[in-house]
Amino acid sequence: MIMGIMHLSPDWSKKTILIAEDVDSNYTVLEALLRQTQVHVLRAHNGLEAIEMISKQVEIDLVLMDLSMPKMNGIEALQQIRQQMPDKIVIVQTAHDISEEIVEAKFDDILQKPISRNNLIQLLSKYLV
Numbered sequence: 001m002i003m004g005i006m007h008l009s010p011d012w013s014k015k016t017i018l019i020a021e022d023v024d025s026n027y028t029v030l031e032a033l034l035r036q037t038q039v040h041v042l043r044a045h046n047g048l049e050a051i052e053m054i055s056k057q058v059e060i061d062l063v064l065m066d067l068s069m070p071k072m073n074g075i076e077a078l079q080q081i082r083q084q085m086p087d088k089i090v091i092v093q094t095a096h097d098i099s100e101e102i103v104e105a106k107f108d109d110i111l112q113k114p115i116s117r118n119n120l121i122q123l124l125s126k127y128l129v
Contacts, residue, residue, distance in 0.1 A: 013038035047077030
């Protein structure tokens with residue numbers, strides 16, 4: 001096994017991430033990429049469910065928000081989250097090109113699909129200290 005700095009997994013066993021993702025295969029990939037970090041993972045199937053979960057569970061440290069979801073998209077969900085909890089870390093995950101609308105929405109960061117483990121861990125490490 002090749003050991004490199006990117007192959008090490010941080011210990012996020014005391015952290016909770018909410019993954020707002022309507023596509024089962026995309027959720028499964030993210031959950032698998034995070035498994036070695038021991039992070040507690042919750043799932044919302046749309047933006048509306050994400051808002052409900054965030055308002056009820058204060059222990060959510062970070063949200064990975066899909067952009068395109070039914071009932072409420074990621075930008076609409078972010079706007080409501082910012083009203084309730086302006087300091088909640090919300091990272092958009094998208095397969096779309098980065099549009100002006102995404103930039104103006106003011107997510108904390110942007111994660112482009114397809115998502116590699118190295119990029120995911122590196123990005124989340126900035127926020128999960």
